[in-house]
Amino acid sequence: MLVQPHLFIPGPTNIPEAVRMAMNVPMEDMRSPEFPKFTLPIFEDLKKVFKMKDGRVFIFPSSGTGAWEATIENTLAVGDKVLMSRFGQFSLLWVDMAQRLGLDVVLCDEEWGTGVPLEKYADILAKDTAHEIKAVFATHNETATGVTSDVAGVRKALDDAKHPALLMVDGVSSVGSLDMRMGEWGVDCCVSGSQKGFMLPTGLGILAVSQKALDANKQKNNGMNRTFFSFEDMIKTNDLGYFPYTPATQLIRGLRASLDLIEMEGLENIFARHHRLAEGVRKAVDAWGLKLCAKEPKWHSDTVSAILVPEGIDAVDVIKTAYYRYNTSLGTGLTKVAGKVFRIGHLGALDEGMIGTALFNVEMALLDCGVKIKAGSGTGAAAEYFRSTATKSATSAEPAKKAA
Numbered sequence: 040m041l042v043q044p045h046l047f048i049p050g051p052t053n054i055p056e057a058v059r060m061a062m063n064v065p066m067e068d069m070r071s072p073e074f075p076k077f078t079l080p081i082f083e084d085l086k087k088v089f090k091m092k093d094g095r096v097f098i099f100p101s102s103g104t105g106a107w108e109a110t111i112e113n114t115l116a117v118g119d120k121v122l123m124s125r126f127g128q129f130s131l132l133w134v135d136m137a138q139r140l141g142l143d144v145v146l147c148d149e150e151w152g153t154g155v156p157l158e159k160y161a162d163i164l165a166k167d168t169a170h171e172i173k174a175v176f177a178t179h180n181e182t183a184t185g186v187t188s189d190v191a192g193v194r195k196a197l198d199d200a201k202h203p204a205l206l207m208v209d210g211v212s213s214v215g216s217l218d219m220r221m222g223e224w225g226v227d228c229c230v231s232g233s234q235k236g237f238m239l240p241t242g243l244g245i246l247a248v249s250q251k252a253l254d255a256n257k258q259k260n261n262g263m264n265r266t267f268f269s270f271e272d273m274i275k276t277n278d279l280g281y282f283p284y285t286p287a288t289q290l291i292r293g294l295r296a297s298l299d300l301i302e303m304e305g306l307e308n309i310f311a312r313h314h315r316l317a318e319g320v321r322k323a324v325d326a327w328g329l330k331l332c333a334k335e336p337k338w339h340s341d342t343v344s345a346i347l348v349p350e351g352i353d354a355v356d357v358i359k360t361a362y363y364r365y366n367t368s369l370g371t372g373l374t375k376v377a378g379k380v381f382r383i384g385h386l387g388a389l390d391e392g393m394i395g396t397a398l399f400n401v402e403m404a405l406l407d408c409g410v411k412i413k414a415g416s417g418t419g420a421a422a423e424y425f426r427s428t429a430t431k432s433a434t435s436a437e438p439a440k441k442a443a
């Protein structure tokens with residue numbers, strides 16, 4: 040194909056050239072005496088991305104789902120009571136996993152388009168004076184509906200109830216794109232993966248773990264069985280810069296490059312860029328007269344927008360039209376919202392011009408599918424927003440103009 044397909048799904052995300060090139064290396068010896076010089080700094084740099092105050096980071100050769108499983112198996116025991124909420128396909132799947140692994144889930148079933156129910160959590164935790172609940176789970180960014188939840192609020196609910204439960208957060212589509220303050224928020228396990236904010240191919244489950252969770256792991260030796268995902272096995276070899284089984288060396292080479300890019304841009308600048316790009320998308324959605332799946336602005340996600348199509352239109356047609364006519368991949372509606380939403384992923388290596396491409400192609404696909412919008416309305420609104428709030432290009436600084 041002459042032109043690269045335009046990828047606007049919420050993961051895997053676009054891979055920066057520097058990351059792609061960093062992975063294009065001859066196969067290397069993962070037991071060489073030099074290998075730890077490469078791996079040990081990566082563990083340290085990852086801690087900065089998660090803003091940890093203590094603990095450590097594990098890198099599993101798995102997807103994010105593996106890090107979900109590692110979280111549960113290493114810190115909890117079969118029959119343990121945990122508090123979870125379900126409001127989209129990803130939070131739903133984590134609940135399903137917890138139940139299948141034998142946890143006793145206290146479940147808050149919430150409307151899709153909303154997020155973690157802070158008041159309900161506070162209420163349940165306050166009533167649990169016997170501290171039967173061993174862990175509280177929160178999906179920071181529900182990728183299926185484009186909803187971001189308030190993790191600091193969950194921390195507050197725990198603190199207000201003086202509740203000692205562990206706090207487990209799914210940060211797969213937030214870490215590296217939205218602010219994640221593990222230390223400040225007292226997050227005990229934060230799950231991530233390589234193919235979203237880290238701008239890599241799928242294949243690494245990245246799991247940040249607090250000291251409190253590591254202590255729970257030590258006390259839980261009679262808890263859940265684990266082998267592949269065992270923290271203990273990882274720690275023994277990771278401390279020396281190695282892994283208990285073959286690491287995905289090329290992906291970790293890419294991770295090195297990705298961490299360098301993150302460091303260069305700066306986390307706060309990255310969060311601001313994501314917010315700006317998301318705002319541009321939201322301006323376009325407004326101008327089209329369409330609605331987001333997220334019910335209220337407080338739930339708006341800066342990494343993915345799930346957009347509802349009008350009654351009588353099938354979102355699958357919009358997605359297929361974008362794909363076949365305009366060389367553009369959009370995120371589909373998953374399960375409960377299938378056919379009702381299409382998603383624009385706006386996380387990772389993106390700038391205003393790329394968002395412009397997404398909106399331009401979506402606009403054409405919507406018109407082709409009979410959605411009554413005006414050509415140029417959404418793209419125009421986004422352009423006005425980007426122009427009026429422009430600071431500097433993400434890639435190059437304009438030379439200062441000479442005084443006349």
Ligand SMILES: *Cc1c(COP(=O)(O)O)cnc(C)c1O
Binds near residue numbers: 103105180181209241
């Ligand atoms: C993508 C995603 C997952 C699943 O990660 P995989 O890497 O596909 O296993 C879990 N949770 C959220 C919020 C996600 O966006």
